Amino acid sequence: MSQRQITFEILRYDPETESEPRFQAYCVPCEEEWVVLDALNYIKDNLDGTLSYRWSCHMAVCGSCGMMINGEPMLSCKAFVRDFPNGGSIRVEPLTHFPIERDLVVVMDDFMDKLQAVKPYVIPKKKRTVEDGTYKQTPKQLHQYQQYSMCINCMLCYAACPQYALAPDFIGPAALALTHRYNLDSRDHGRPQRQEVVAAHEGVWECSFVGACSEVCPKDVDPAGAIQQMKIASTVDWYLEHLMPWRRK
Amino acid sequence: MSRNPYVREVPRTTWYMRNRRYIRYMLREVTCVFIGLYAASLTVGLVRLAQGPGEWAVYVNGISSPSGLLFSLLALGFACYHSISWFNVTPKAMRIPRGDDFVPGPAIISAHYIIWGVVSLVFLLMMGVL
Amino acid sequence: MAKSNKPIVWGLFAAGGTVAAFVIPVMILITGFLLPLGLFGSGEASYERMSEIVGNPLVKIVLFGIIVLALWHAAHRLRITAHDFGIRNDALVARGVYGFAALFSLIALMALLSI
Numbered sequence: 090m091s092q093r094q095i096t097f098e099i100l101r102y103d104p105e106t107e108s109e110p111r112f113q114a115y116c117v118p119c120e121e122e123w124v125v126l127d128a129l130n131y132i133k134d135n136l137d138g139t140l141s142y143r144w145s146c147h148m149a150v151c152g153s154c155g156m157m158i159n160g161e162p163m164l165s166c167k168a169f170v171r172d173f174p175n176g177g178s179i180r181v182e183p184l185t186h187f188p189i190e191r192d193l194v195v196v197m198d199d200f201m202d203k204l205q206a207v208k209p210y211v212i213p214k215k216k217r218t219v220e221d222g223t224y225k226q227t228p229k230q231l232h233q234y235q236q237y238s239m240c241i242n243c244m245l246c247y248a249a250c251p252q253y254a255l256a257p258d259f260i261g262p263a264a265l266a267l268t269h270r271y272n273l274d275s276r277d278h279g280r281p282q283r284q285e286v287v288a289a290h291e292g293v294w295e296c297s298f299v300g301a302c303s304e305v306c307p308k309d310v311d312p313a314g315a316i317q318q319m320k321i322a323s324t325v326d327w328y329l330e331h332l333m334p335w336r337r338k
Numbered sequence: 339m340s341r342n343p344y345v346r347e348v349p350r351t352t353w354y355m356r357n358r359r360y361i362r363y364m365l366r367e368v369t370c371v372f373i374g375l376y377a378a379s380l381t382v383g384l385v386r387l388a389q390g391p392g393e394w395a396v397y398v399n400g401i402s403s404p405s406g407l408l409f410s411l412l413a414l415g416f417a418c419y420h421s422i423s424w425f426n427v428t429p430k431a432m433r434i435p436r437g438d439d440f441v442p443g444p445a446i447i448s449a450h451y452i453i454w455g456v457v458s459l460v461f462l463l464m465m466g467v468l
Numbered sequence: 469m470a471k472s473n474k475p476i477v478w479g480l481f482a483a484g485g486t487v488a489a490f491v492i493p494v495m496i497l498i499t500g501f502l503l504p505l506g507l508f509g510s511g512e513a514s515y516e517r518m519s520e521i522v523g524n525p526l527v528k529i530v531l532f533g534i535i536v537l538a539l540w541h542a543a544h545r546l547r548i549t550a551h552d553f554g555i556r557n558d559a560l561v562a563r564g565v566y567g568f569a570a571l572f573s574l575i576a577l578m579a580l581l582s583i
Contacts, residue, residue: 104342160357188343196343229438251360254348255551284471294474297548299363300427314430320478321431327475351554367549373488374542374568376496377535381572383499384531384579387522391515398514402504410500417496421489450489458494465498465521467507 095119095170096178097128099140102189110189113137114178119170125181126154126165129193142193149307152241155248156193157182162248162305184248200244203260206286207268212279230275237270237315239308246302246312252295259295260286262302262312269315288323296320369420372413379409425450477544477566484541491534519583528580535576536569543569 095117102110115136117128126144133140144154147166154165159173159180173179187195217224246262247253253261268287272280286292296316303313329336354360379401386397400406428450429443462468508514521527543565550561 102344104344105340110344185346186348188345190341190343227438229435232439249359251348251353251363251552254353255350288471290470290472290474292472294472294478297367297552298427299360300430301357301359301363303430304359311430313427314433317427317431318433321482324475324479324482327471327473328479354552364549364552367545367552370542370545370549373492373538374546376492376500377538377542378568378572380495380499381535381576381579384522384576384583387515387518388579388582391512394515394518395511398503398511401500407500407504410496410504414493414496414500417488417492420485421493424485424489454490457490458497461491461494461498465502465508467498467502 091121092118093121093170093175095128095173097125097132098178098180099129099132099193100180100182100189101140101192104191112180121171123170124166125156125158125163125168125170125179128170128179129165129181140193141191150241152243155184155243155245157185157248162245164243164245164307167307184244186248186250186254187244195244197244199257200242200247200261200264203264204242204267207260207264207283208279209264209267209271211271211274211277212282213276214278224276226275233275234270234273237266237273237310240267240270240310241308243307245305245307246310249301249305251299251301252297256291256295258291260292262296262316263310265293265296265319266310266312266315269319272319284323284326287319288326293320293323366419366423369416369423372416373420375409376413376417421454425454477540480537480540481544484537484539485545487534488538488541492538495534522580522583528583532576532580536573539569539572540566 097115097117098112099115100110101107101113115132117131117136119128119131126147129140129142129144133142142154142156142165144166145151146153149164149167152164155162156165157163157180158165158168160182162184165181170179181193183189183193183195187197187199190196240263242263244263246266250259250262253259265287268283271277272283288294293316296313298313298317300313303311306312354364383397383401386393401410425447429446432446434441434446459468502508503514506514508517522531546565547558547561550565551558555561
């Protein structure tokens with residue numbers, strides 16, 4: 090097994106003693122098959138126990154370890170060190186567009202609020218009892234929303250979205266993709282409720298289809314596509330409501 | 339432990355310089371300047387055509403001048419970039435059901451390019467060029 | 469949160485973007501290059517030729533549709549782009565760009581009606 094020395098420049102910030110972040114360099118002997126998260130764990134275990142970062146599953150499922158790696162939002166558990174230019178250092182920063190809590194840990198409150206605002210759960214037409222039995226869904230009905238259900242809430246798309254940075258009220262890619270996911274679910278009847286958020290200015294209309302969210306998504310969710318589809322649906326709604334007022338409920 | 343989150347400001351007027359992806363996006367957005375200017379110049383052409391042969395000749399001289407041709411060249415470049423960037427993202431906005439699944443993206447994109455070619459041919463045929 | 473009225477302008481933007489993508493390049497080729505090159509005859513001849521083509525009522529309607537949609541597409545995208553460049557007076561920008569589109573749409577209509 091071949092080892093190589095890689096310098097990691099890591100953005101550090103201690104909210105108790107520092108007024109702004111600074112880069113700190115660590116030289117790490119990396120194994121061929123290591124990902125950036127392995128290097129961070131090596132630093133934490135052997136070089137500097139004060140380094141703070143979030144991680145859990147180490148296999149791109151939990152969505153905790155999103156970071157800026159050489160300026161690109163990535164899951165550090167999916168970023169293999171061998172894929173970075175040989176001899177160069179690797180720069181690791183907390184996800185952009187979020188406040189830094191400490192070191193590589195960001196404040197997620199804003200994202201959590203937005204996620205709740207879109208009611209990302211099945212809202213049935215009427216409550217089902219156990220006696221009613223299970224929901225049945227055909228493969229076709231499943232395919233309608235399956236892609237958008239792969240989201241792991243890693244927030245890479247928010248770090249990639251310039252409109253979220255410029256207009257922090259924007260509901261943002263992941264929350265809107267999940268809105269679409271539930272709207273498309275045959276068991277769900279919550280679309281009218283979610284439209285209150287989706288059709289607002291802070292909803293889909295803050296998006297200018299940069300497409301960066303879909304490019305960085307580690308699960309191929311394609312939030313940009315979901316948002317454009319909801320723009321079209323919201324536009325159809327608007328014309329139906331205004332040109333055919335008798336259809337208004 | 340006291341909290342004191344650090345907010346990194348995003349530069350309001352130069353944010354798109356941070357990333358190649360953003361530069362590509364801005365390039366796509368500024369295509370609208372050329373599409374708008376071309377539509378306006380075409381309108382001027384129609385006004386000149388309505389005014390008579392003399393005025394029409396002035397318009398044709400204008401667009402035949404080096405600066406007129408330079409504008410047309412730039413406008414053609416940006417208009418093609420608009421077309422390509424528009425067609426390439428069409429599968430995201432439109433999902434066409436087929437069986438239990440959807441028509442694959444590349445098929446939708448190809449269909450747009452084919453229609454683009456056919457429409458262009460029809461325009462040239464109508465103008466008697468081909 | 470109140471529902472946005474963006475759909476009015478966005479609908480035109482999306483329709484205009486699609487139409488523009490299909491027809492604007494070939495139209496620039498025709499009016500920006502083939503016309504100056506004299507493919508439709510020079511001077512008097514190209515006037516006769518163009519008047520004849522544009523004189524067709526169907527061509528007038530199609531041409532008007534293309535111009536209006538292309539103008540509104542460009543206007544709306546420019547409004548968003550102004551925001552992207554850091555110009556925050558959206559109300560003023562919107563009035564400016566949509567006003568420009570409306571003015572030229574009107575001019576195009578008048579010109580087409582008098583050809």
